[in-house]
Amino acid sequence: MLAPLIRCAALFAAGAALLAACTGRQSAPTETADQFVARVNREMTGLSRELNETGWIQATYITADSQSLSARALDRYLAYFSSAVKASRAYDGQQLSPQTARALQKLRLGVSAPAPEDPAKRAELTRLSTRLEATYGEAKFCVDGADHPDSCKGVDDLGEILATTRDYARLEKIWTGWHDQGAQMREDYARFIGLANEGAKELGFADLGAMWRSGYDMPADEFTAVAEKLWNQVKPLYEALHCYAGAKLAAKYGADKVKAGEPIPAHLFGNMWAQQWNRIYDDILMPYPSVRVESADRALKAQHWDAVRMTKSAESFYTSLGFQTLPASFWERSMLVRPRDREVVCHASAWDIDTQDDVRIKMCMKQTEEDLFTIYHELGHVYYYLSYKTLPYLFQDGAHDGFHEAIGDTVNLSVTPAYLTQIGLARAAKPSREAVLNAQMKLAAEKIAFLPFGKVVDEWRWKVFSGEIKPADYNRSWWELRRKYQGIAPPVVRDETQFDAGAKYHVPGNTPYTRYFLSFILQFQLHKALCDAAGFKGPLHECSVFGSKEAGAKFQQMLAAGASEPWQDTLEKLTGKREMDAAVIIEYFQPLMQWLAEQNKGRSCGWT
Ligand code: X8Z
Ligand code: ZN
Numbered sequence: 001m002l003a004p005l006i007r008c009a010a011l012f013a014a015g016a017a018l019l020a021a022c023t024g025r026q027s028a029p030t031e032t033a034d035q036f037v038a039r040v041n042r043e044m045t046g047l048s049r050e051l052n053e054t055g056w057i058q059a060t061y062i063t064a065d066s067q068s069l070s071a072r073a074l075d076r077y078l079a080y081f082s083s084a085v086k087a088s089r090a091y092d093g094q095q096l097s098p099q100t101a102r103a104l105q106k107l108r109l110g111v112s113a114p115a116p117e118d119p120a121k122r123a124e125l126t127r128l129s130t131r132l133e134a135t136y137g138e139a140k141f142c143v144d145g146a147d148h149p150d151s152c153k154g155v156d157d158l159g160e161i162l163a164t165t166r167d168y169a170r171l172e173k174i175w176t177g178w179h180d181q182g183a184q185m186r187e188d189y190a191r192f193i194g195l196a197n198e199g200a201k202e203l204g205f206a207d208l209g210a211m212w213r214s215g216y217d218m219p220a221d222e223f224t225a226v227a228e229k230l231w232n233q234v235k236p237l238y239e240a241l242h243c244y245a246g247a248k249l250a251a252k253y254g255a256d257k258v259k260a261g262e263p264i265p266a267h268l269f270g271n272m273w274a275q276q277w278n279r280i281y282d283d284i285l286m287p288y289p290s291v292r293v294e295s296a297d298r299a300l301k302a303q304h305w306d307a308v309r310m311t312k313s314a315e316s317f318y319t320s321l322g323f324q325t326l327p328a329s330f331w332e333r334s335m336l337v338r339p340r341d342r343e344v345v346c347h348a349s350a351w352d353i354d355t356q357d358d359v360r361i362k363m364c365m366k367q368t369e370e371d372l373f374t375i376y377h378e379l380g381h382v383y384y385y386l387s388y389k390t391l392p393y394l395f396q397d398g399a400h401d402g403f404h405e406a407i408g409d410t411v412n413l414s415v416t417p418a419y420l421t422q423i424g425l426a427r428a429a430k431p432s433r434e435a436v437l438n439a440q441m442k443l444a445a446e447k448i449a450f451l452p453f454g455k456v457v458d459e460w461r462w463k464v465f466s467g468e469i470k471p472a473d474y475n476r477s478w479w480e481l482r483r484k485y486q487g488i489a490p491p492v493v494r495d496e497t498q499f500d501a502g503a504k505y506h507v508p509g510n511t512p513y514t515r516y517f518l519s520f521i522l523q524f525q526l527h528k529a530l531c532d533a534a535g536f537k538g539p540l541h542e543c544s545v546f547g548s549k550e551a552g553a554k555f556q557q558m559l560a561a562g563a564s565e566p567w568q569d570t571l572e573k574l575t576g577k578r579e580m581d582a583a584v585i586i587e588y589f590q591p592l593m594q595w596l597a598e599q600n601k602g603r604s605c606g607w608t
Contacts, residue, residue, distance in 0.1 A: 029090040036091065037103045040084050041392040044110075045355050048393070051077045052353045058130060059362055060335050062137050062343040067130045074126040078115040078199075082122075085110075085203055099564075106394040106563060109215045113192070113208070113510050114199035121195055128192040132508035135185055137345035141177030155181075155272065155505075156338070156346045156364050163270045163279035163370075168253050172491045175267035179494070182502030189502055190471040192510070197465055209462035212512050216400050217566040226580065227455065227514060230521055233582035234451050237589060240596040241448050242487050243605035245269075245277060248284050261604040263489035266482070273504055274488050275453040277445040278370065287441050287595070288434035293417060296369035296425040303424070307336035307365040307375075313423060314376040317411055321545065321552025323383050327357045330382070338364035347505040348374050350381030355396055359385050372425075373412050373446075380408020388562030399558070399567035402518025402580075406526055407559065409519060413527040414544040422546075433591075440541065440592035447520055448589065452485035454517030459485070460501060461513075475500055487607040522571075524585040529575040530555060540588050 029036065051073045058070035088104050096104070113129060115122035141158060144151035153161075158178045165171055197208045205211040213220035242264070249268050250258040258264055270279030277285065282295060300310070308331075315326055333353075338346060346364035353360060359382045365371045384407050388396050398404030417439055420426035429435040460481050463469040469477045475494050478501045483489055494500055501507045528540055534548035545551040558574050568578040586593075 029087070033091040033094060033096050033100050033104070036088065037100055037107075037392075037394070040088075040107060041103075041394055043080065044084075045393045047077050047080055049354045052351060056351060056353065056360070056362070058134070059137070059345040059349075060339075060342075062134045062345070067134050071123075071126040071130040074129060075115075075123055078111065078122055078126065079119070081111055082115060082117055082199070082202075102564070103392065103394045106397070108203065109211065110394075112212070112512060113196035114203055114211070116195060116198040116202055121198070125192060125195040125199070128188050128195070129510065132185055132188050132192060132510070133345060135188070136181075136502075136505060136508040137347075138343050139178075139181040139184070141174070141181060143174065143177065154346060155503075156366075159272050160366065160368075162267070162272055166252070166283070168257060168268075171267045175272065176492055178272055179490075179500050179503045180498060182499035183497060185502040185508050186471075186474065186499035189499065189508065190474075193464060196510075200465075207465045207467070209458075209465035212458070212514075213462070217568060227517065230517070230580060230582050231451070231455050234448070234521070234585065237444075237448050237586060237593060238451055239487075239605060240593060240600060241444055242607075243600045243603055244596055245285060245449075246487075246605075247600075247603055249280075252284055261607060263483050263487050263607045265491040266488040267491045269449075269488075273453060274486060275450055277449040278442060281442045281445045285441055285445055287437045291429065291432060291434045291438060293426055293429045293435070293438070296372060296420055297367070299425045300367040300369070300372065305367060305425075307363075310365060310367075310372050311336060311361070311375050311379070313372070314379045314411075317376065317414070317546060318379060318383055320547045321555060322549050323552065323556065324386070326379075326382070327359065327386075329357065330359055330361075333358070334360045335362045336365050347509070348378055350378045350385070352382075352385040352396070355385075355393060356389050357386070369425075373415065376412050376415060377405075377408035380404075380406075380411060383407065384559050384562075387556060387559035388564075390560075391562045391564055395562045395564040397563035399561065399563060399565075399570040400518070401512065401515035402522050403558075403567060403570070405515045405519035406523040407555075409523040410526040410530065410555075413523060414530075414546055416542065416544045418542070419544045419546055436541070436591055437595050440589060440595075443541075444589060444592055447585070450520055451517065452487075453482075454513065454520055456481050456485040457501075457504065457506060457513035458517075461507070472496060483607070518580060521582050521585055522580055524588055525571075525575050525577070525581060526555075528584050539591075540584075541591075 031039070054066070054070040054073040058066040085108050088107055091104060113125065115125045140152040140154050142148060142152040143161075146152070155178060158174055162171060162174050165174065193208070200208040200211045203211065205214065210220050213223045216223045218226070246258055246260070246264050249264060250260065253268060258268070266274045268280070269277045271277065286292060319325055335344065338344060344364070345362070348361070348363040351360040351362065361375070361378050361382065363375065363378065365375060381404060384398060384404055417426060417429055421428045460469065460478055463477065464474070473496070475496050475498055479490055479494060490500070506513050527543070530545045530548070530551040531540060531543035533554045534543070534545045534551040536543040536545070554574055558570055561570050571580075572578045
């Protein structure tokens with residue numbers, strides 16, 4: 001135990017009290033629970049800053065050095081985390097104030113991959129974690145072969161090709177080229193998971209999945225049931241959309257390629273993971289092309305909206321609700337476009353570097369409507385960070401992780417066709433039933449299509465963590481689940497030399513994914529509540545709360561609460577309800593669902 005002790009003492013030099021934390025001595029704590037929580041809040045604030053600063057450099061400048069520095073910062077953070085959790089056990093069974101008890105509970109769930117206590121294993125885990133992230137960020141497929149280095153592209157460029165190409169064979173080539181990149185992460189991932197699982201077990205969880213599912217202010221099993229209930233509520237919506245999309249894709253690519261009653265080939269949806277289908281809306285899914293409204297893509301290019309202008313547009317939505325403008329450092333330190341001279345992790349993310357005002361976005365923005373929505377999404381995270389910055393460190397988080405993901409998307413639900421017209425990015429559509437159905441289809445392609453994917457990623461990981469899925473079955477089980485939930489199949493035969501789950505950022509990045517599933521349902525509940533606060537009367541899909549200070553005030557109040565209270569309380573204050581409920585998303589899409597029921601008559605829906 002000497003090494004970690006010296007490590008902790010040297011690092012944080014917090015005096016005698018720290019000894020308890022570092023040695024995990026559990027009898028007779030030298031400080032009260034309140035003192036302990038206050039100290040942990042203080043010390044973790046400093047440690048997280050170091051972790052974020054090195055993490056930022058690693059993600060925006062991938063080199064051996066930046067990986068090594070980031071891995072070491074992670075190592076220190078995880079060491080502190082494990083010892084603090086252990087020390088917190090000294091307060092088990094004591095009468096604690098609700099706030100202190102909650103802080104201790106938050107502490108215990110504080111990382112997504114806890115390390116085993118053994119320092120050598122911890123160092124291995126941190127090395128693997130940074131390497132997986134870097135490998136994903138650097139992965140490239142050379143479309144015209146390795147002899148043509150100019151044709152070697154990362155996932156963002158490949159994704160753009162997939163979104164805009166309509167040639168079956170070329171799509172297959174791009175899809176396969178990217179998915180083959182997963183293979184190099186397979187071994188690292190299996191080892192990484194083994195270590196993180198060991199860490200979770202040492203903390204008293206059955207496995208890492210149980211730890212992830214414990215972050216929802218209810219027992220883990222109860223949460224599994226909640227997620228299942230929500231999925232069953234929305235499943236009919238998805239199945240109707242799937243049926244319609246299958247018929248449209250069959251018309252486009254041929255009934256021999258997209259067979260009725262069978263899973264749809266995964267490379268035809270304009271998205272690498274078939275998770276959102278909005279990029280095939282314009283030319284394949286749009287119900288009424290005669291009343292078409294151009295997407296904002298063309299206007300963004302024609303009017304030379306660069307990344308800063310797109311971000312300013314998002315900022316002005318938030319300020320219209322009463323939020324502050326972004327700090328000057330945000331503009332100085334963010335990475336909004338892909339730098340030309342170095343490797344970066346392009347997957348969009350929002351950073352809270354110092355738990356105060358140093359907030360940043362890392363993104364490789366393109367002039368597309370999709371990326372416009374993404375920057376509105378990312379600023380949702382940023383405004384959450386800024387809103388809860390005065391809370392203690394352990395409460396500086398979303399009410400639950402689905403809330404964090406839902407903020408920007410709730411705002412995006414107010415980015416209606418009318419709003420896009422208002423900011424000069426779209427032509428006004430003549431109001432008609434057809435125009436409503438077009439708009440609903442476009443949104444459903446983004447929001448409804450996503451739901452099974454939002455569920456499936458962690459469905460798979462939970463089974464991997466519990467040992468039900470063994471490394472030898474990674475790929476087979478991945479595709480079984482994707483077939484079951486999404487009704488899709490790989491376009492070519494995949495085998496166990498590959499690792500297709502690894503071709504999705506959040507798997508090597510070890511970001512839990514159920515948050516997005518929850519967010520996609522929750523954001524409709526939040527949107528409805530904000531529309532009510534804004535005094536909006538009319539069908540929900542027409543509501544935009546842009547400029548409403550009343551809605552903004554309620555929103556801000558929710559954000560400022562962070563994770564300081566059970567999410568059920570937070571939700572109730574805004575919506576009057578204590579449960580996540582898919583009824584609102586179902587109500588929102590009623591016009592489309594009725595239309596789809598008509599359209600799908602006589603089709604053989606579902607898949608074997
Ligand atoms: O990862 C994201 C955000 C960053 S939190 C861009 N999303 C998920 C994904 O891309 O897979 C947003 C939607 C789902
Ligand atoms: Zn997000």
